[in-house]
Amino acid sequence: MENNELKKIIEALIFSSDQPLPEYLVSNMLGKAAGDADIEALIKDIAKDYEDRQGPVELRFVAGGWQFATKKEYGAWVRKLYKDKTTLKLSNSALETLAVVAYKQPITRSEAEEIRGVEVSGVLETLLERKLVRIVGRKETVGRPLLYGTTQEFLKHFGLTHLSELPSIEELAPPENAAPEMPVSENTPELNFEDKAGAEAEQQPEPKKS
Numbered sequence: 001m002e003n004n005e006l007k008k009i010i011e012a013l014i015f016s017s018d019q020p021l022p023e024y025l026v027s028n029m030l031g032k033a034a035g036d037a038d039i040e041a042l043i044k045d046i047a048k049d050y051e052d053r054q055g056p057v058e059l060r061f062v063a064g065g066w067q068f069a070t071k072k073e074y075g076a077w078v079r080k081l082y083k084d085k086t087t088l089k090l091s092n093s094a095l096e097t098l099a100v101v102a103y104k105q106p107i108t109r110s111e112a113e114e115i116r117g118v119e120v121s122g123v124l125e126t127l128l129e130r131k132l133v134r135i136v137g138r139k140e141t142v143g144r145p146l147l148y149g150t151t152q153e154f155l156k157h158f159g160l161t162h163l164s165e166l167p168s169i170e171e172l173a174p175p176e177n178a179a180p181e182m183p184v185s186e187n188t189p190e191l192n193f194e195d196k197a198g199a200e201a202e203q204q205p206e207p208k209k210s
Contacts, residue, residue, distance in 0.1 A: 001033050007042050020065025020156060063155035097123045098132055102154070102166060106136050106147035124148065132157070
């Protein structure tokens with residue numbers, strides 16, 4: 001199959017995917033039709049085509065895969081489209097706990113509570129439900145408590161390719177007792193950090209569990 005036709009198929013696949021699409025999945029879907037084509041080069045060609053058009057849409061590598069997104073300068077207009085739709089909402093307490101997990105992972109619940117100074121069981125449950133945090137194993141200590149880390153969904157929502165792109169604590173220089181501000185992608189529909197479930201979990205601590 002000719003490269004121009006392959007590029008059209010690849011563009012259609014990435015456009016239709018609701019998650020960032022890794023190159024190996026594109027290769028698997030194309031199968032024998034790809035022949036000896038360099039899939040990575042073809043995807044980068046598509047990204048360059050969109051860049052050359054200077055339109056409002058770009059092809060970006062985020063969270064380990066390729067995804068179409070609107071450019072940040074059009075973010076305010078896109079947010080108007082999602083104004084009345086359900087969006088990801090987190091309370092300040094949930095956001096602070098997410099920041100602790102992101103910067104200290106893998107981390108146990110009790111370690112997160114020691115850093116934050118409050119009970120976080122309910123907040124962690126909220127983050128697990130939202131697929132921003134996942135259980136990555138158990139710590140080899142007494143009781144073998146669960147270890148928590150961030151997910152690909154976390155990278156996607158905050159517009160990060162890798163965790164290494166998180167700003168350093170020194171760069172953030174937060175005020176005393178303030179949680180580091182998480183980078184928010186302009187390409188993500190309005191992220192309002194309010195979550196009644198998370199807030200109630202803070203006010204009414206659940207029994208501690210490892």
